[in-house]
Amino acid sequence: xxSVSQHNHHVILSEAASLELGCNxxxxxxxxxxxxxxxxxxxxxxxxxxxxxDPLVKGIKGFEAExxxxxxxxxxxxxxxxxxxxxxYFCAVNPYTGGFKTIFGAGTRLFVKA
Amino acid sequence: xQTIHQWPATLVQPVGSPLSLECTVEGxxxxxxxxxxxxxxxGLQLLFYSVGIGQISSEVPQNLSAxxxxxxxxxxxxxxxxxxxxxxxxxxxxxxxxxEQYFGPGTRLTVT
Numbered sequence: 001x002x003s004v005s006q007h008n009h010h011v012i013l014s015e016a017a018s019l020e021l022g023c024n025x026x027x028x029x030x031x032x033x034x035x036x037x038x039x040x041x042x043x044x045x046x047x048x049x050x051x052x053x054d055p056l057v058k059g060i061k062g063f064e065a066e067x068x069x070x071x072x073x074x075x076x077x078x079x080x081x082x083x084x085x086x087x088x089y090f091c092a093v094n095p096y097t098g099g100f101k102t103i104f105g106a107g108t109r110l111f112v113k114a
Numbered sequence: 115x116q117t118i119h120q121w122p123a124t125l126v127q128p129v130g131s132p133l134s135l136e137c138t139v140e141g142x143x144x145x146x147x148x149x150x151x152x153x154x155x156x157g158l159q160l161l162f163y164s165v166g167i168g169q170i171s172s173e174v175p176q177n178l179s180a181x182x183x184x185x186x187x188x189x190x191x192x193x194x195x196x197x198x199x200x201x202x203x204x205x206x207x208x209x210x211x212x213x214e215q216y217f218g219p220g221t222r223l224t225v226t
Contacts, residue, residue, distance in 0.1 A: 009155060090158065100148075106157040
């Protein structure tokens with residue numbers, strides 16, 4: 001079955017530290033890729049997306065993600081985190097042949113210490 | 115701009131009672147609509163999605179059903195709730211033909 005794996009369930013960082021959240025998926029065909037974020041008390045919202053083209057995509061609030069096809073990975077990065085980045089982050093994959101079905105990872109809770 | 119509404123925000127229901135959760139989208143037409151259940155540490159589980167009125171795809175066989183009586187209305191129902199139906203239910207929409215989704219505030223359902 002198709003699946004999405006997020007390597008870390010909980011991450012604690014100090015402000016200004018660099019962030020990398022891992023995401024791997026198990027589908028071998030063409031995919032659309034997403035990172036969503038849920039800030040405390042807020043709706044789940046789109047952080048960034050990859051459909052095609054440059055494998056390095058930039059999203060809101062200084063986040064970026066790199067698609068590495070050979071590794072089936074779509075890792076999320078930010079050079080310097082802020083306290084306001086404390087949130088839960090979800091990686092999601094839409095297999096090209098899956099219609100509009102999107103598979104979500106289990107999420108990573110990030111806590112940034114001020 | 116587009117907005118998505120879900121209600122109620124919280125609900126406590128006894129086992130065996132019926133369920134109706136409603137989701138409506140404003141500011142767009144012919145959206146794709148989705149129902150998810152979110153469990154702590156387990157991500158989002160897609161329950162149903164719809165690409166048009168009366169068109170429902172079920173992803174997980176269970177005690178729930180969905181309906182789309184109007185273009186921007188999506189309803190999640192059950193005839194008889196089970197304890198295992200407790201959870202956080204999210205509605206989402208995407209523009210027709212697009213894949214990025216926009217989520218509602220969710221409904222916290224507790225079955226007692």
